[in-house]
Amino acid sequence: MPIVQQGRIIMKKLLAAAPVLLALMPVAAGAQAIKSEPEKKIFTAAEIEAVAMPDLAYTPDPVIAADFDKYFFFHREGTDFSQAYADIIECDSLASGINFYMGADSAAISSAMSQYGVLAGGIGGAIGGLMADAIFGSAERRKIKRINLRNCMFYKGYDRYGLEKDLWQKFHFEEGLSRENAKDREAALLKQARVASGPKPQYEVLEP
Numbered sequence: 076m077p078i079v080q081q082g083r084i085i086m087k088k089l090l091a092a093a094p095v096l097l098a099l100m101p102v103a104a105g106a107q108a109i110k111s112e113p114e115k116k117i118f119t120a121a122e123i124e125a126v127a128m129p130d131l132a133y134t135p136d137p138v139i140a141a142d143f144d145k146y147f148f149f150h151r152e153g154t155d156f157s158q159a160y161a162d163i164i165e166c167d168s169l170a171s172g173i174n175f176y177m178g179a180d181s182a183a184i185s186s187a188m189s190q191y192g193v194l195a196g197g198i199g200g201a202i203g204g205l206m207a208d209a210i211f212g213s214a215e216r217r218k219i220k221r222i223n224l225r226n227c228m229f230y231k232g233y234d235r236y237g238l239e240k241d242l243w244q245k246f247h248f249e250e251g252l253s254r255e256n257a258k259d260r261e262a263a264l265l266k267q268a269r270v271a272s273g274p275k276p277q278y279e280v281l282e283p
Contacts, residue, residue, distance in 0.1 A: 115161040123156045126265045128273060129246045133239040135278065143237035143281055145221065148247075149271045151233040160268035166227035167264065170220045171250070217249050229283035233271060236278045246270070 131148070133139070151159070225235060246266035248255040255263075 115157060117157050118160070123269070126156075126269045128269050129266050130242055131238065131270065131276065133242055135237070139239050140237060142240060146238050146240050146243040146247075147225075147235050147281065148238050148243070148267065148276075149228045149233040149235055150273070150276055151231070151271060152275055154272045156268055156272045159272035160265065162228070162231050162233070163264055163267050163271060166224055166231065169227050170223035220250065225283055234280045235283060236276045237281055 149163070154162075228235070246263050248260060248263050
């Protein structure tokens, strides 16, 4: 078989396997990174009170439930706001890939490669770069992040609940090929922590 044809076959196999590798890599990285979590910010009662509790009230139906793989929130009983915020921040960063969690520089990528292997380090770098964007596109990147976020929060003991799309959009964001405005991201993550540490939802717990 000609070398060029062999190369094309190998490339097709790599592209077919890449979404799975991208989905799994940050979870593996997370298992290592979670051992040394970033310093937790402690919020005062006044700061917590200033974060408005999002509206979660809706009537579930099959049409809404069909999109629960995209629109959901997390909750863990007995968790205070500061801990919930720390967990959400870390899982959000891990779900975004090594570039966002460890910093988008050559030293971070080299460190990731030494810890998780050449393949993981290479893909970890690509997930935040043009290569992943060109190959997989915005929709696939959002899908991969959702999978990684669910895995990370499940690992930390949070339950997942479905939510109606319009309500979800009021305190979440979808990032594909670009990063959400920093101020809007922070506001959304604070509200997610309010929900995650708030009253136990009365909805059915979903599969992780």
